[in-house]
Amino acid sequence: MRWKKRKARHSLLFIIALLTLSIVSLMPMLPTDHASAAKKKLVMGTSPDYPPYESVDAKGSGEIVGIDIDIAKYIANHLGYELQIASMDFSGLIAALQTGRVDFVMSGMSVTEERKKSVAFSESYYTARNTIVSRKDKAYETVEQLSGKVVGAQLGSIQDTFAQTIPGAKQKKLNKIADLIQEMNAKRLDAAIVEDAVAIEMVQANPNLVLSFLPSSEEDTGYAIAFPKQTKLVDAFNLELANMKANGELQKIIDKWFEGKKTAVNGSTGGLNIDFGVLNGYVPYILKGVYVTLLFTLVSALLGLCWGTVLSLFKISGVLPLQWFATAYTSVFRGTPLLVQLTIIYYATPQLFNFDIPALLAAGLAFGLNSAAYLSETIRGGIMAVDKGQREASIALGIPYRKMMARIIFPQALRHILPALVNEFVALLKESSLVSVIGVSELMRRADVVRASTFRAFEALLFVAAIYYVLVLVLTSLARMLERRLRRSD
Incomplete structure (x- = not known):
């Protein structure tokens, strides 16, 4: 024994x-635990699969770049904080806020009444329009034409919520924007609801796709910064956003990314053709x-x-x-x-x-x-x-x-x-x-x-x-x- x-x-x-x-x-x-790191550090959560708002500069530095990143860096610098960026799936961003894993979220996130129950929001810094992206051989221009069709959207996005309101449409929710394109090319999706700036890039990179802008709505609340309910950062961020709008810095950042993307057409042939040239770099x-x-x-x-x-x-x-x-x-x-x-x-x-x-x-x-x-x-x-x-x-x-x-x-x-x-x-x-x-x-x-x-x-x-x-x-x-x-x- x-x-x-x-x-x-x-x-x-x-x-x-x-x-x-x-x-x-x-x-x-x-990475260092931000709770035990320097007191003046802020951790920002984002899903870097949504250019031009946030994406990884895979051909260059390997860092996350985009409109949201530039805005966050500007605000953090003026408030005296060091910015740290945490990458994760879009569907996990709210959970990361609630568990204290990140201090705030910027990821092309729209303000909704449902999200307000879980997090606090800043003032809006950009308002986008929804678009219908579909194949050229079977293009759709209005919401009414989507009745009875299979319509895709990114899981957890405002476009996902909008797609659920389309009468008679069948919803398909996917984690990545790239997944939506693949599903359309494979003809498993008839159309996708995508935000305008992202839709433009989708069509540029895939010439077999077309987009149609949907009418603006008074209910459009735009993109905002999300915070935990108990945070004290909202007022400080709102003040900096107001200053950025007043001095033109916000518009300068937006113009930088949108103007840069207008000519950034991918050289692929689109469709289901295989072109390993897209992996260059x-x-x-x-x-x-x-x-x-x-x-x-x-x-x-x-x-x-x-x-x-x-x-x-x-x-x-x-x-x-x-x-x-x-x-x-x-x-x-x-x-x-x-x-x-x-x-x-x-x-x-x-x-x-x-x-x-x-x-x-x-x-x-x-x-x-x-x-x-x-x-x-x-x-x-x-x-x-x-x-x-x-x-x-x-x-x-x-x-x-x-x-x-x-x-x-x-x-x-x-x-x-x-x-x-x-x-x-x-x-x-x-x-x-x-x-x-x-x-x-x-x-x-x-x-x-x-x-x-x-x-x-x-x-x-x-x-x-x-x-x-x-x-x-x-x-x-x-x-x-x-x-x-x-x-x-x-």
């Missing part, structure tokens, strides 16, 4: 050391995501392997509390979707523990903890497959439990489960694309940025798919080399 207690104690110490090591290994790649930006993807996969795999090993030991320990814990843990993490676990860790941690967990750390924990649930069963099966007589012989010879497991049982179990381990690591590498939903700049997120900039989806996605395939081939080749070496050592 004493060795069982000793084993449980060592296992718990190992868990603590492992989690600490995993967190420390991720910290050099993580974007390839280095995409390739930088390989490092983040590999780092994330490595840390997640190590955390999953080590924690999964501990869970497997719990399951065979004979100590009932540890067995119950390991069984319940495996049941929960295997019984709920990985994406749900990821978003819970990322969004719930600030709300529950008042800690602004960085996106990459949240992703590493979610994937590592999820992988451990699956690997615990794989490792347990490998341990149980080792001849029971070897354990009995080790105990008879007085070999300590830890030495027996480390030098006798685990090496043999590894030979049995190596193919299953490789499969799990390959799955981690491919599923790493899920972390793009919380703004981690890995391969998939960077492909989304290119899609938003070029308004073409197939080329960037195919290029990223090829990168993933090469990485998987390298991983499987290394695993085969290891497997052959282990066989020769038998």
Whole structure:
């Protein structure tokens, strides 16, 4: 009984050391928590897939640029703040405000009565018009013509709300503007409701599309800056916006971006034709995501392997509390979707523990903890497959439990489960694309940025798919080399 207690104690110490090591290994790649940073720092949330308001300068500095960014920098500078920009999906911006992850949001966000219930708004800084974007071969010019048609809009946008009011139309909500174009080109969408400046870029980049301006409405409230309800920043921002309107600075920023975009016609042929020329200048930006993807996969795999090993030991320990814990843990993490676990860790941690967990750390924990649930069963099966007589012989010879497991049982179990381990690591590498939903700049997120900039989806996605395939081939080749070496050592 004493060795069982000793084993449980060592296992718990190992868990603590492992989690600490995993967190420390991720910290050099993580942004600083704004709550603990300089007092004069403001964090702005945005979804950089909406040019000319906000997009990533993938061909240049790699920074987020646009109308909203210039306005935010001007205001922050005049108020004496340092501006930090947090990238995330548009649908997650309100949640980021409510959990304190960001101090304010600028992302072409319109003021609505529904949003006013959750956040506070500044005065409007720009009023846009809605447009209908459709294919040239079947163009629509009025709302009445959309009755009975499939109409798309960006999820959570004011255009999404407007589309729901179109009589007889079937709504389709998508996360990205680039997705709307792809769906129209594939003829799964008849039309899309898009804001005018973005629609102009869509049509310029895709000559097979046309746009039609919808009449202005008195209900149009324009774009405004969103804040948490309890903030004291609204009055200060309103004062700066008024000054910008009075001194012409606001109009100067708007003119800079709109005039610059009028001649920025993409050279693609439009339609469903493949033109990898649209990736010119974007390839280095995409390739930088390989490092983040590999780092994330490595840390997640190590955390999953080590924690999964501990869970497997719990399951065979004979100590009932540890067995119950390991069984319940495996049941929960295997019984709920990985994406749900990821978003819970990322969004719930600030709300529950008042800690602004960085996106990459949240992703590493979610994937590592999820992988451990699956690997615990794989490792347990490998341990149980080792001849029971070897354990009995080790105990008879007085070999300590830890030495027996480390030098006798685990090496043999590894030979049995190596193919299953490789499969799990390959799955981690491919599923790493899920972390793009919380703004981690890995391969998939960077492909989304290119899609938003070029308004073409197939080329960037195919290029990223090829990168993933090469990485998987390298991983499987290394695993085969290891497997052959282990066989020769038998």
